[in-house]
Amino acid sequence: MSRERVLATALEIVDDGGAEALTMRGLARELGCNAMALYRYAESRDALVDSLVESVMADLVTTPGATDWTAELRRVAHRFRALAVAHPRMVPLLVTRPLATPLGLRPLGTLRPLEVLLDLLVDAGFSPADALHVYRAYFGFLYGHVLTELQEVVADPDESDALLRLGLHRLPRSEFPRVRALADELATYDGVTELDQGLDILLAGLQRQLRYAD
Structure with missing residues (x-):
């Protein structure tokens, strides 16, 4: 048994059943070992979850x-989206887990994107403080995007009627005319296109900010 195997199995459990399905006993059962053996790799379930988030963020x-x-x-944004689509049940942990731990006490792997992107932005001409604001706005956008995209996934993609497929036929026509009218657009949600359109807006604004700062 190794740390890599423990985390890979933990990720499979979360992928199958969500974060609530991940327990030390259940993980030990999947690995065919005693639960106590897992404490060589994580001192608690919380530590295990932190390590899992770190391994995915790596x-x-x-x-x-x-x-x-x-x-x-743009490249990092598409990579983050790919991770979210590949492991949708990890997304709540990726988005909310850092809130449970002070910045300096988080696993180092979860902080490396922050350090590297701050370096990138400062080298591009942003002040350190502005670079931090850009990082926050950037990841705020990414978190919002992946949560929105995952909500757009529908159970029966073969159903031809967009109103029926999304359940929009249940909405009162008089109260939700605009939502009902957008049924086709909602049903054909393209995560890559939506991500690029959002990045176009965000990056154009940041480029203007950088020019004005000069």
Whole structure:
């Protein structure tokens, strides 16, 4: 048994049943070991969850020495979306888990994107304080996007009638005329396109801010 195998199995459990399905006993059962053996790798369930978040965030790799800050932010955003789509039941942990731990006490792997992107933004010309504001706005947008995209997933993609597929036929026509009218657009949600459109708006504003700062 290894830390990598423990975390890979923990991720499978979350992927299948959500974070609430992850217990030390259940994980031990999947690994075929005694629950006490797991405490070599995590001192508690909370520590296990932190390590799991860290291992998933480790896949959010950044390009060492990247100089095109807009291209790098766009690339990281698409990588983050890919992680969220691959592991949708991890998203609540990725978005909310940091709130449970003070910044300096979080697993180092969860802080590396912050350090690397701050470096990228400062090198691009943002002040350190502005770089932090950009990082917060950027990840706030990413968190909101992936949560929105996952909510758009429908149970029966083969159903031809968008109103029926999304259950919009249940909405009173007089109270929700605009939502009902957008049934086709809502039913054909394209996460990649929506992400790029949002990034276009965000990055254009940041480029203007950087020009004015000069």
